[in-house]
Amino acid sequence: MNHPNSAFQFRHTVGERTFGFTNLADLMAKATPARSGDRLAGVAAHTAEERAIAQMTLADVPLSLFLEELLVPYEEDEITRLIIDDHDKLAFAPVSHLTVGGFRDWLLSDLATTSALESIRAGITPEMAAAVSKIMRNQDLILVAKKCQIKSAFRNTIGLPGHLSTRLQPNHPTDDLTGIAASMLDGLLYANGDAVIGINPATDNVQQASRLIRMMDEVIQHYEIPTQSCVLTHVTNTIECIDQGAPVDLVFQSIGGTQATNDSFGFNLNTLAEAQDAALSLQRGTVGNNVMYFETGQGSALSANAHHGLDQQTCEARAYAVARKFDPLLVNTVVGFIGPEYLYDGKEITRAGLEDHFCGKLLGLPMGCDVCYTNHAEADQNDMDNLLTLLGVAGCTFIMGIPGSDDIMLNYQTTSFHDALYARRVLGLKPAPEFDAWLAKMEIAKNNEQFTLNHQLPDAFQQSLKRMIGGQ
Amino acid sequence: MDKSNKNTPQLSPTQPHHDAQQPVTANPWRKLNAFTDARVGLGRAGISLPTKHLLDFQLAHAQAIDAVHTPLDLSDLSRHLVSQNWAPDCAPLLLHSRAIDRSAYLQRPDFGRLLDASSANQLDCHKTNYPEGYDLAIAIVDGLSALAVQQNTLPFLNALFELLPLSHNDDAALAEETSSEAKKPWTLAPICLVEQGRVAIGDDICQRLNAKCVLVLVGERPGLSSPDSLGLYLTWEGKVGHTDAYRNCISNVRPAGLKYQEAAKKAYYLLTEARRRQQSGVTLKDRSDDEVALANNTTTNFLVSQ
Numbered sequence: 001m002n003h004p005n006s007a008f009q010f011r012h013t014v015g016e017r018t019f020g021f022t023n024l025a026d027l028m029a030k031a032t033p034a035r036s037g038d039r040l041a042g043v044a045a046h047t048a049e050e051r052a053i054a055q056m057t058l059a060d061v062p063l064s065l066f067l068e069e070l071l072v073p074y075e076e077d078e079i080t081r082l083i084i085d086d087h088d089k090l091a092f093a094p095v096s097h098l099t100v101g102g103f104r105d106w107l108l109s110d111l112a113t114t115s116a117l118e119s120i121r122a123g124i125t126p127e128m129a130a131a132v133s134k135i136m137r138n139q140d141l142i143l144v145a146k147k148c149q150i151k152s153a154f155r156n157t158i159g160l161p162g163h164l165s166t167r168l169q170p171n172h173p174t175d176d177l178t179g180i181a182a183s184m185l186d187g188l189l190y191a192n193g194d195a196v197i198g199i200n201p202a203t204d205n206v207q208q209a210s211r212l213i214r215m216m217d218e219v220i221q222h223y224e225i226p227t228q229s230c231v232l233t234h235v236t237n238t239i240e241c242i243d244q245g246a247p248v249d250l251v252f253q254s255i256g257g258t259q260a261t262n263d264s265f266g267f268n269l270n271t272l273a274e275a276q277d278a279a280l281s282l283q284r285g286t287v288g289n290n291v292m293y294f295e296t297g298q299g300s301a302l303s304a305n306a307h308h309g310l311d312q313q314t315c316e317a318r319a320y321a322v323a324r325k326f327d328p329l330l331v332n333t334v335v336g337f338i339g340p341e342y343l344y345d346g347k348e349i350t351r352a353g354l355e356d357h358f359c360g361k362l363l364g365l366p367m368g369c370d371v372c373y374t375n376h377a378e379a380d381q382n383d384m385d386n387l388l389t390l391l392g393v394a395g396c397t398f399i400m401g402i403p404g405s406d407d408i409m410l411n412y413q414t415t416s417f418h419d420a421l422y423a424r425r426v427l428g429l430k431p432a433p434e435f436d437a438w439l440a441k442m443e444i445a446k447n448n449e450q451f452t453l454n455h456q457l458p459d460a461f462q463q464s465l466k467r468m469i470g471g472q
Numbered sequence: 473m474d475k476s477n478k479n480t481p482q483l484s485p486t487q488p489h490h491d492a493q494q495p496v497t498a499n500p501w502r503k504l505n506a507f508t509d510a511r512v513g514l515g516r517a518g519i520s521l522p523t524k525h526l527l528d529f530q531l532a533h534a535q536a537i538d539a540v541h542t543p544l545d546l547s548d549l550s551r552h553l554v555s556q557n558w559a560p561d562c563a564p565l566l567l568h569s570r571a572i573d574r575s576a577y578l579q580r581p582d583f584g585r586l587l588d589a590s591s592a593n594q595l596d597c598h599k600t601n602y603p604e605g606y607d608l609a610i611a612i613v614d615g616l617s618a619l620a621v622q623q624n625t626l627p628f629l630n631a632l633f634e635l636l637p638l639s640h641n642d643d644a645a646l647a648e649e650t651s652s653e654a655k656k657p658w659t660l661a662p663i664c665l666v667e668q669g670r671v672a673i674g675d676d677i678c679q680r681l682n683a684k685c686v687l688v689l690v691g692e693r694p695g696l697s698s699p700d701s702l703g704l705y706l707t708w709e710g711k712v713g714h715t716d717a718y719r720n721c722i723s724n725v726r727p728a729g730l731k732y733q734e735a736a737k738k739a740y741y742l743l744t745e746a747r748r749r750q751q752s753g754v755t756l757k758d759r760s761d762d763e764v765a766l767a768n769n770t771t772t773n774f775l776v777s778q
Contacts, residue, residue, distance in 0.1 A: 040579065173730070174724070177773040178773060180773070182501070183512055189501070218776045222775065266717040340578050375539070403512045404511025406696045407695065408696075411693050455497055464774055464777075469504065
């Protein structure tokens with residue numbers, strides 16, 4: 001502040017005071033709505049006024065500057081190279097003359113139809129998406145995200161307008177098959193599981209992952225469920241599972257927005273390409289070939305000390321460049337899992353969830369959100385109700401579904417099977433059409449249009465349940 | 473089991489008791505909660521959570537919040553540690569991270585990863601006296617659940633040292649000559665007890681003690697159903713600045729989770745393999761279960777008939 005004659009790339013004068021920002025990264029960070037992770041990194045605005053001035057200054061930055069001034073050096077980072085080398089100048093042309101502020105107006109305007117948004121997609125970089133999100137209110141993030149329609153498919157069709165899918169997450173602290181099966185049954189009978197049935201294994205172990213993959217495959221085949229399975233193990237484990245002949249539907253990996261973050265996760269872009277090829281070679285999709293499932297979350301780059309001085313939301317958006325390279329079925333921002341040092345309370349978690357969903361959709365991703373919090377964060381179920389409702393309105397692709405909101409393996413709280421039904425009912429959102437039809441066929445749903453469930457246990461599950469608890 | 477069902481008549485599992493005039497629909501699969509801690513079969517009021525389960529959840533959340541803020545009883549744990557037959561001659565070292573209190577700890581993970589000045593000094597002095605270092609350092613760290621550390625540390629370490637051969641510094645040279653690679657005894661550094669610490673503080677400790685390898689025992693973030701879960705992190709040649717890619721993790725060690733003997737077996741496997749390959753992390757996969765898994769590779773469960 002008040003440095004009229006120094007090495008500031010950006011200056012903004014209000015009355016007699018001049019605010020300065022050293023470079024584009026500094027300006028982006030200072031313009032970011034307040035959150036603990038940016039304070040931890042030492043990149044946040046020092047005052048509320050400085051933040052507001054940074055947002056004004058950022059609004060005047062031409063979008064084209066993001067193609068010239070790279071926030072992470074091209075030579076050092078394969079994600080920067082991916083962003084720049086894959087940038088589509090023709091797609092960018094309709095908005096290339098705009099500033100960040102002008103881009104916000106354009107996105108909100110009636111010019112930005114669903115098809116217009118689709119046609120500029122390959123011309124928008126993650127940094128442009130992050131920049132504009134920083135000067136958008138929550139309702140702006142919701143409105144524009146809802147206009148973006150992103151469809152993906154494997155054994156069902158995800159992301160159609162008016163639909164909300166759920167990942168059935170039957171985690172168990174010891175990977176006990178009875179415990180996992182109990183949570184799967186609970187989820188299916190509560191009409192959840194169309195996005196994926198996805199297990200976080202208790203320990204990263206190739207044999208165990210392979211066993212869980214086969215177990216889920218057998219259940220999906222037995223009940224002819226139009227859905228897909230995934231074990232959320234390291235990508236190199238999944239490649240080994242495929243080599244060993246396991247029936248892998250989706251390949252999982254946690255991804256970050258800098259090469260150094262992904263180094264810390266133990267993979268690079270080549271690893272993902274190898275995994276995608278391996279999964280595609282199995283040809284297990286019936287209505288589509290999106291075989292990748294990625295998870296992200298603000299704060300991962302800083303946590304790995306790999307953020308290059310950037311704010312955490314800009315790093316997060318850059319992870320979406322990695323995701324869209326591999327045509328994922330699902331991308332999930334695990335927004336409240338990382339803890340209060342990155343997103344302190346319900347307000348910061350809510351804002352981050354909406355930003356991530358918006359940026360993901362703008363960049364063309366089938367974006368879902370793990371609406372969640374940990375027991376050391378200042379958040380509770382009411383905060384989750386709010387974010388879930390907002391994301392439902394925004395056209396979020398999928399959310400998690402878990403028994404009673406309690407993940408007994410990962411030790412955090414996410415949305416329950418009941419929560420998903422609440423969102424469907426108040427917002428009129430249906431599961432994937434193939435899965436919806438299955439719910440009717442299996443007599444799990446009583447009335448698909450009114451979102452009511454059968455009061456009776458469906459026939460197909462009676463024998464299964466009898467096997468477990470029948471002898472009493 | 474669900475106590476509220478105590479007085480209801482015995483029902484066939486396939487004939488759920490439902491009266492359409494009742495606001496709450498019970499789930500016949502509620503009885504599956506005998507086999508898992510997951511909150512399955514809660515029933516529903518419309519499609520919403522019944523009152524009883526809403527209030528149960530809120531109580532569990534309140535208890536988990538309280539668990540985060542309960543401090544570790546260092547003197548009690550230390551007293552028990554010195555009385556074990558495997559305990560090193562040197563008393564446990566009581567250390568503290570740079571996070572001065574819980575509030576600083578929660579907001580500044582960077583402080584929790586490094587030792588404060590006096591703790592660092594304490595280890596540096598120790599190293600002056602024992603410059604040859606150790607094969608293994610064990611760091612017991614409060615993390616987000618002191619309860620987990622208090623409850624699980626001793627039984628786990630006792631199980632581990634039934635498998636892992638130890639030697640004292642005096643006879644290390646002798647042991648090196650006489651033992652095969654896998655059976656070679658390990659020299660053990662004084663146990664380090666750390667307050668307000670995070671996983672990576674083990675690297676600081678490993679480096680300062682000149683240890684080849686560090687095993688961190690840390691309280692994991694408390695869950696609603698598991699406020700007492702211990703995590704184990706192994707790093708070969710831990711150095712400040714190492715990322716998670718250098719670590720191997722064994723999680724959820726507690727009586728109702730991964731049992732002590734099982735956890736010890738995994739830790740023993742990883743330690744032995746880390747020493748054999750002189751590395752840890754993503755390149756060192758946990759194959760300790762492979763033989764068991766191959767022998768018992770069943771996917772049988774009640775959802776799919778045999």
